[in-house]
Amino acid sequence: MPKESNEANQSNQSNQTNPASATCAGKHPAPPCTLVIFGAGGDLTKRLLMPSLYNLSADKLLDDGMEIIGVNHGERETSDWRDELTQSLRTFAADKAATFHTSQLNEDAWNWVVGRLEYFPGEFEEDETFARLKARLAKAKSGNVVFYLAVGARFFQPIIEHLGAAGMLEEKDGNFRRLVIEKPFGSDLASAQELNRCILKYADESQAYRIDHFLGKDTVQSILAVRFANAMFEPVWRREYIDNVQITAAETIGVEGRGKFYEQTGAFRDMLPNHLFQLLGMVAMEPPNSFDAESVRDRKAEVFDAIRPLTANDVVLGQYEAGPAGPGYKDEPGVAKDSRTETYAAARVYVENWRWAGVPFYLRTGKRLTERRTEISVQMKAVPFLLFRDTPVDALTPNVFTLRIDPAHGTSFDFNVKVPGPVMQIGKVRSAFNYADFFAERANVGYETLLYDCMLGDATLFQRADSIETAWAAVDHVLHPDSPLPVRGYAAGSAGPAEADQLLADDGRTWRALTDPHKKD
Structure with missing residues (x-):
């Protein structure tokens, strides 16, 4: 039951505008932000996050000031990552036509997403990765950032601690910083409490988005x-x-x-x-x-x-x-x-x-x-x-x-x-x-x-x-x-x-x- 936010009225236009279909009735594009995906090479990114971003692009619900940074271990070119995701999405569309309601991609909508993809190599537990990421975000088109932890549960706490220690979860100048954590959120009561303590040490509860895809x-x-x-x-x-x-x-x-x-x-x-x-x-x-x-x-x-x-x-x-x-x-x-x-x-x-x-x-x-x-x-x-x-x-x-x-x-x-x-x-x-x-x-x-x-x-x-x-x-x-x-x-x-x-x-x-x-x- 999403409610509209004043943030939805913000605008940060880039030279490239979203050419996809008309905006969903009654909806405004989300505010401009940089989406940082930890686990850019994983199945969750390929099978769920990218198809979802594609669908949001097709519905014209993403701001033209959006950037998508994929963090993953291993050196590779951004063009290679883009090609891999494109092939994955084409296969997904053909296999899951009922989900997309078509077996053919809306090329304009996907190209809009592709043009905003940037691969960022780095290890999830190394200080150097987060120092470079902080410097990259300082050059982003928008000061709003969503950090999405599309990684195994063992990396949740190390990533949060590094983001917090680097000051990247601090909200300044009216910009938001949000943290999306996938399940499993802990494996029992004690581990869930420990993870919550880690989050609240560096961020406010309002910044934590514990996601359940159901x-x-x-x-x-x-x-x-x-x-x-x-x-x-x-x-x-x-x-x-x-x-x-x-x-x-x-x-x-x-x-x-x-x-x-x-x-x-x-x-x-x-x-x-x-x-x-x-x-x-x-x-x-x-x-x-x-x-x-x-x-x-x-x-x-x-x-x-x-x-x-x-x-x-x-x-x-x-x-x-x-x-x-x-x-x-x-x-x-x-x-x-x-x-x-x-x-x-x-x-x-x-x-x-x-x-x-x-x-x-x-x-x-x-x-x-x-x-x-x-x-x-x-x-x-x-x-x-x-x-x-x-x-x-x-x-x-x-x-x-x-x-x-x-x-x-x-x-x-x-x-x-x-x-x-x-x-x-x-x-x-x-x-x-x-x-x-x-x-x-x-x-x-x-x-x-x-x-x-x-x-x-x-x-x-x-x-x-x-x-x-x-x-x-x-x-x-x-x-x-x-x-x-x-x-x-x-x-x-x-x-x-x-x-x-x-x-x-x-x-x-x-x-x-x-x-x-x-x-x-």
């Missing part, structure tokens, strides 16, 4: 619109009417050659206290007074603070084994043959406040599952059966409202109707809405809104230090248990370990099926 998805942002812009939802969005909430992020792919990285992380750390908790926060938060960044983040922080700390009884971990979808995790490159790293995690979460007391939130995520799906399903409580007890009706299916985030974008509502015929029989039907049926699709890889908001100074979709720490605190006991949690096996291509089904069965509930019989919606 929040860049339009369908995630629309959760707040669905909840708070429709009178039919908010009155029943509470414990009196809702039985449980299920949040699913299921993938059909495995670790895709990233076994070495995944061995250090696992599904729980990778997804639960960040992506899935962010979705939980948007579903469970109280109405904010406005869409001002701090109002929204205050309400989400209240949710995380109210989460009852998880115990071993609330969590099921799993690891995919050889099955219909392919080989097991231990057969993946870079994975130890005796690995106990989980590729599946399910958790039962309680938010202990007045609105949600007693309502379980069931979270699950996993790789090599039967279907790719990210969704939030809100199951209402069953209505009294009294009216139907003298009819052939055996049971009433609870109403379920589902927000579909990925790959389908939309909502659906399951409810009961009478089956045509002379007797009272109840049948379940589904009413569904797809975004593509009502709105023109826009090119989006998930980072466009986040980059644009960061340049505007709108932190609504970014995480705050207190929320990061309360989320880790809620799961810290599970990460450091008295004894290791068991990791259950499940067949690649299945819905996950049987113990995850039992987690809900113990509460008299079942997971929403991953294989949807209403596939057409």
Whole structure:
């Protein structure tokens, strides 16, 4: 929900103007700035940041005074870096036509970005790199700078410390200096607190933009619109009417050659206290007074603070084994043959406040599952059966409202109707809405809104230090248990370990099926 900033009215025109398509309706170009990307040669830069900058250029949302400096180890010419990114983007456009909505590049939009790219060689932990970078920024067209840490987590603290020691995070003469930190933001509560202390030693909280790309998805942002812009939802969005909430992020792919990285992380750390908790926060938060960044983040922080700390009884971990979808995790490159790293995690979460007391939130995520799906399903409580007890009706299916985030974008509502015929029989039907049926699709890889908001100074979709720490605190006991949690096996291509089904069965509930019989919606 980006708000406009006074900074958006600033102008710093260069000789080259953006020739791309007309500016998005109601939007102004972001203020001029220099975007410094640490990790210029990495996959994140190639697959997400550059396509996002291209899309923002095509929408004419970048100021002509923008410069993009890519910092990476190893000497190379700027022209070589530009050529590599161009080839990468062409391949991306051909492979991801649905994301770009075309397999052909807008050459003007991409050339606008290319003309602003500059490769800057340097090691991330050497003083000399930052001395040269400071001198380069002194010659930049704009005094505004965004430092983007598109690097492995082990480099976060060294880079921040060097930027701080060199004085490059100091804001002077009305210019901003902002720091974008990718996840994982810590690996547990202690490491998250240490990283926050490092940031706040050199910068103000308002300068820190802890990014979670889930929040860049339009369908995630629309959760707040669905909840708070429709009178039919908010009155029943509470414990009196809702039985449980299920949040699913299921993938059909495995670790895709990233076994070495995944061995250090696992599904729980990778997804639960960040992506899935962010979705939980948007579903469970109280109405904010406005869409001002701090109002929204205050309400989400209240949710995380109210989460009852998880115990071993609330969590099921799993690891995919050889099955219909392919080989097991231990057969993946870079994975130890005796690995106990989980590729599946399910958790039962309680938010202990007045609105949600007693309502379980069931979270699950996993790789090599039967279907790719990210969704939030809100199951209402069953209505009294009294009216139907003298009819052939055996049971009433609870109403379920589902927000579909990925790959389908939309909502659906399951409810009961009478089956045509002379007797009272109840049948379940589904009413569904797809975004593509009502709105023109826009090119989006998930980072466009986040980059644009960061340049505007709108932190609504970014995480705050207190929320990061309360989320880790809620799961810290599970990460450091008295004894290791068991990791259950499940067949690649299945819905996950049987113990995850039992987690809900113990509460008299079942997971929403991953294989949807209403596939057409």
